[in-house]
Amino acid sequence: MIATEVASPFLTPFKLTLVLSVFIAMPYILHQIWSFIAPGLYAGEKRVALPLLVSSILLFYAGIAFSFYVVFPLIFSFFTSVAPDGVTIMTDINRYLDFVLKLFFAFGLEFEIPIATLLLVWTGATNIESLKHKRPYVIVGCFIVGMLLTPPDVISQILLAIPMWILYELGIFFARFVTSDTEETST
DSSP states (O other): OBOOSSSHHHHHHHHHHHHHHHHHHHHHHHHHHHHHHGGGSOHHHHHHHHHHHHHHHHHHHHHHHHIIIIIHHHHHHHHHHSSOTTOOOOOBHHHHHHHHHHHHHHHHHHTTHHHHHHHHHHTTSSOHHHHHHTHHHHHHHHHHHHHHHSOSOHHHHHHHHHHHHHHHHHHHHHHHHHHHHHHHHHO
16 A cells, blocks of 8 residues: 555544444444434334334445445456556555445445335335336346446446346345235235
8 A cells, every 4th residue: 555645644543533434333323313203203104114124224334345345356357457568556545435335335335225225115105016117227227327436447336236136036035025024004
């Protein structure tokens, strides 16, 4: 690692500590938000919202773990293997941290797709058949989002887009259980 900016050796650890503390404190932050919102919800809404809250936290951390254990090794080995002969790879500490945090955030958000799909079906904004019908557009959208959220390399774009599509399919699969639960409670 190198530092090309004057203050980066001093400020980068602070930046890392701040972002890491928010990532670690996220369950507590979401619990505080839940404590504020919960009194205004009906009992049926509370019954669905609490498991969604817990699963969204777990999915966000799973996305970070996926990017750290699967995506990083592939991306870094690719980047180091394509360096021309005679080029020494020396990463700037600040740029490295920005790259890592961007991937963590992108993959953490990506793993929230099943929750978003469940919420859309549960609230009645859409239904499972409509989601299945829009599948080709979603696949193209996954690759566009992968292009926009990741650094400009094809590997990280594909590694974001394909799991995004798989998570969309998982959301459709689990939405069947939400719709059957809501149909039972409404009858």
